[in-house]
Amino acid sequence: MxxxxxxxxxxxxxxxxxxxxxxxxxxxxxxxxxxxxxxxxxxxxxxxxxxxxxxxxxxxxxxxxxxxxxxxxxxxxxxxxxxxxxxxxxxxxxxxxxxxxxxxxxxxxxxxxxxxxxxxxxxxxxxxxxxxxxxxxxxxxxxxxxxxxxxxxxxxxxxxxxxxxxxxxxxxxxxxxxxHIPFDLTPAGLSLLVVDTKAPHRLVDGEYAARRRDCHRAAELLGVPALRDLDPADLDRARHDLPDRLARRVRHVVTENQRVLEVAELLRADRIREIGPLMTASHASLRDDYEVTVPELDVAVDTLLAAGALGARMTGGGFGGCVISLVEETAVEACTTAVHTAFAEHGFATPDCWTATAAAGARRTDHVPAGVE
The missing domain is CATH 3.30.230.10 (Ribosomal Protein S5; domain 2)
Known part of the structure; x- marks a missing residue:
């Protein structure tokens, strides 16, 4: 072409x-x-x-x-x-x-x-x-x-x-x-280790939509435009006024918003290592309150933490996909080996592990794939 x-x-x-x-x-x-x-x-x-x-x-x-x-x-x-x-x-x-x-x-x-x-x-x-x-x-x-x-x-x-x-x-x-908050782990001797669990990740089959409906229904019952309009002080009312499933969905969203703001503040202050526990708390909330993890994600998180990761969580919509972890640069190999061993013991597919860096957004480029005419 x-x-x-x-x-x-x-x-x-x-x-x-x-x-x-x-x-x-x-x-x-x-x-x-x-x-x-x-x-x-x-x-x-x-x-x-x-x-x-x-x-x-x-x-x-x-x-x-x-x-x-x-x-x-x-x-x-x-x-x-x-x-x-x-x-x-x-x-x-x-x-x-x-x-x-x-x-x-x-x-x-x-x-x-x-x-x-x-x-x-x-x-x-x-x-x-x-x-x-x-x-x-x-x-x-x-x-x-x-x-x-x-x-x-x-x-x-x-x-x-x-x-x-x-x-x-x-x-x-x-x-x-x-x-735009600076996020460069190299000077701190840290890495962002990604584990692609190879668990199938397909969201159009209804589970993602079901979570969205739960949230919109909860906001409607609580009389707010969106769950964004609640803060942690509102969680007791949500637990009292909503069915258990909806109350747990609300708790995840409210606490997750708070975690985002806390992580942002830590990054601004160059206190990168301190974001680890917030990442792990996010995963626990996604597992227990939002119910979007699968065994591969949970095993990866548990294994990484046991191997010395500062924090780990699933990323993306859930029901498969990837886990990210904040690890010391010197611990990347040990964490990777631990995940491969754990997945083999559980009979899971072999995961891909790699470190991620923050890249630039969309752009026009002169690079053309070989063979395009």
Whole structure:
């Protein structure tokens, strides 16, 4: 294909703030060096043509036929962005789009948001449509919510589009206010160890949506716009007024928001080691109150802590995916070995372990995959 531009957008890891974004709460992600890449070429025939180096075949659809349900599979994330932009009144024409990338699929690292963000940046810039990145994040979120059918919050797309290298992104998902907080572990002799448990991570099957419904129902019963509007002093009332399941969902969201703000304050003060216990408390809350962990996630966390990690938690929506841990740089090898041993003893799939650094957000790049013509 004749290329007009190449665009990349990163996956993300959420340091803390899980299942808070659709409750108008706070999140603290970093972007990863792993990216989704979109090589784009404009077309004048009103057709969207999509192909991927990770999948066989080509998907073509006329722009006038774009509607939720018209495209399925990986291509829905691409087509959904074009649909959302056009539905919002922006003049996006036909495109040929070749997708590539190295964000691990199904690991809870937001490969879908990376693809949406790269697509949004590509088709708007090449169409002469000027939108700020917060607006692009909303467009990408709508694509995933309404076109793909996944009721995600705004965090993943925001992290992919707004993040800065060597910084964590503190995001208020209600106001979209952001703060870039330095997050560089190397000078402190620390590493962020990621364990991809290889447990299947599929959220469209209803569990994620069920948690979101629980939260909205709880907010309705408590008479607040969103669970963001509660603070720890309200938890006794929630426990008294709500069914047990809803009260536990509320407790997670309220305490998780508090943990995000505490971690942000510690990072500002360069007290990085002290965030470890808050990470571990987050995991316990996700396990016991929000009920989104699986055995692989819990075993990984327990094993890392026993091996000397300063803190560990699942990251992402749960029901599979990854665990992150804050470890001394000198302990990375021992923690990795311990996790591999524990997974073998439990009969789990062999995990992937690697260290993460905070990378830059979406961008246009001159890098072109070999063999693209």
């Amino acid at each position: 004749t290329r007009d531009g190449v665009f990349e957008a990163p996956g993300r890891i959420n340091l803390i703030g899980e299942h808070t974004d659709y409750n108008d709460g706070f999140v603290l992600p970093i972007a990863l060096p792993h990216v989704a890449r979109v090589t784009a070429a404009r077309r004048d025939d009103g057709v969207l043509r999509m192909s991927s180096r990770q999948a066989h075949g080509v998907t073509e659809v006329r722009l006038v036929d774009l509607a939720p349900g018209a495209v399925t599979g990986w291509a829905a994330y691409v087509a959904g962005v074009v649909w959302a932009l056009r539905d919002a009144g922006h003049p996006i024409g036909g495109f040929g789009l070749l997708v590539d990338g190295n964000v691990p699929l199904g690991a809870g690292l937001s490969s879908s948001a990376a693809l949406e963000s790269a697509t949004a940046l590509a088709v708007t810039e090449l169409s002469g449509v000027s939108l700020d990145r917060r607006t692009l994040a909303r467009i990408a979120q709508r694509a995933e919510n309404e076109f793909v059918g996944m009721p995600c919050g705004i965090m993943d797309q925001s992290a992919s589009l707004l993040a800065r290298e060597r910084h964590a992104l503190l995001l208020d998902t209600r106001t979209m206010a952001t703060e």
